[in-house]
Amino acid sequence: MQSDEIRKRFLAFFEKRGHKIIPSASLVPENGPSVLFNTAGMQPLVPYLMGQKHPSGNRLVNVQKCVRTQDIDEVGDNTHDTFFEMMGNWSLGDYFKEDAIKWSFEFLTSKEEGLGLDKNRLYVTVFEGDENSPKDTEAFEIWKNFVSEDRIYFMSAKSNWWSVGDNGPCGPDTEMFYDVTEKGLGDLTKEQYMEADNKQQVVEIWNDVFMQYLKKDGKIVGRLPTQNVDTGSGLERVVMAVQGKDNIFDTDLFTPIMGKISEFTTSSNDRAKRIVADHIRTSVFIMADGVIPSGSGRGYILRRLLRRAIRFSDVLGFKPGSLFWLAE
Numbered sequence: 001m002q003s004d005e006i007r008k009r010f011l012a013f014f015e016k017r018g019h020k021i022i023p024s025a026s027l028v029p030e031n032g033p034s035v036l037f038n039t040a041g042m043q044p045l046v047p048y049l050m051g052q053k054h055p056s057g058n059r060l061v062n063v064q065k066c067v068r069t070q071d072i073d074e075v076g077d078n079t080h081d082t083f084f085e086m087m088g089n090w091s092l093g094d095y096f097k098e099d100a101i102k103w104s105f106e107f108l109t110s111k112e113e114g115l116g117l118d119k120n121r122l123y124v125t126v127f128e129g130d131e132n133s134p135k136d137t138e139a140f141e142i143w144k145n146f147v148s149e150d151r152i153y154f155m156s157a158k159s160n161w162w163s164v165g166d167n168g169p170c171g172p173d174t175e176m177f178y179d180v181t182e183k184g185l186g187d188l189t190k191e192q193y194m195e196a197d198n199k200q201q202v203v204e205i206w207n208d209v210f211m212q213y214l215k216k217d218g219k220i221v222g223r224l225p226t227q228n229v230d231t232g233s234g235l236e237r238v239v240m241a242v243q244g245k246d247n248i249f250d251t252d253l254f255t256p257i258m259g260k261i262s263e264f265t266t267s268s269n270d271r272a273k274r275i276v277a278d279h280i281r282t283s284v285f286i287m288a289d290g291v292i293p294s295g296s297g298r299g300y301i302l303r304r305l306l307r308r309a310i311r312f313s314d315v316l317g318f319k320p321g322s323l324f325w326l327a328e
């Protein structure tokens with residue numbers, strides 16, 4: 001299944017379940033300069049998660065362009081990229097854990113309407129509880145209807161609490177991981193699962209955040225007016241799982257640009273090739289949303305990406321002017 005089909009299926013699946021399809025917002029946030037780029041599907045929706053009425057209703061779905069550069073040094077491994085598309089569905093004070101979890105599972109595993117992923121390769125984490133929010137036994141009980149109990153792990157806020165920075169809506173989440181090894185890892189203890197995660201043998205492909213709390217200056221200060229669901233599923237990683245690859249650069253989202261790069265170099269330095277592919281792709285999307293290279297803010301991020309792409313294309317022995325051809 002190609003990436004285009006995956007996007008279409010995601011939107012159609014949730015549209016059928018009462019969600020309104022909304023377009024991706026620009027990479028450049030509209031609501032002030034608190035972040036340089038949209039880093040998650042929920043970011044343009046923050047006012048609505050905080051209680052404002054959305055003109056399209058209280059069930060929304062989209063595929064949002066995102067840029068995250070905090071892990072820029074990790075790009076070149078199997079799963080990190082600086083530009084990605086996030087598939088997401090939202091309940092603004094409408095359905096909650098039961099439907100969110102059921103639909104996540106159905107979309108991932110249904111052959112007819114979803115992705116037909118192998119349920120025996122799925123692992124799930126849920127929030128173990130802390131002073132801010134109780135242990136999420138509710139999510140655990142719901143998940144037990146779909147995956148075996150010993151594949152559901154309780155995890156701390158470090159991994160299973162989601163917020164955008166120190167201010168705004170947040171909450172505990174449940175996360176879905178997929179085994180991308182060739183033979184399959186089978187049942188794992190919590191320690192084995194954590195080790196597999198470190199080795200990128202299992203990758204996170206989706207999270208459902210149960211957004212009910214408000215954070216101010218890094219502290220939870222109360223509840224939101226409504227209980228919301230905010231889900232996020234990284235398209236690149238999902239495509240990797242569906243296409244049976246162990247890295248995002250071998251999926252149809254990247255093979256055209258990786259193929260072009262191979263025309264310009266005989267080097268076997270895969271890391272450098274991946275960095276060039278990622279950084280040019282991100283630069284193109286940033287420029288398409290109106291940013292030009294400069295010495296500060298967004299323009300500086302773009303300049304840095306281009307500079308790194310040039311540096312690594314030098315490592316690969318590209319002739320000057322070659323990067324131009326990758327933009328297309």
Ligand code: GLY
Pocket residue numbers: 039040041042162207208209230231232233
């Ligand atoms: N659903 C929150 C995120 O992954 O960005």
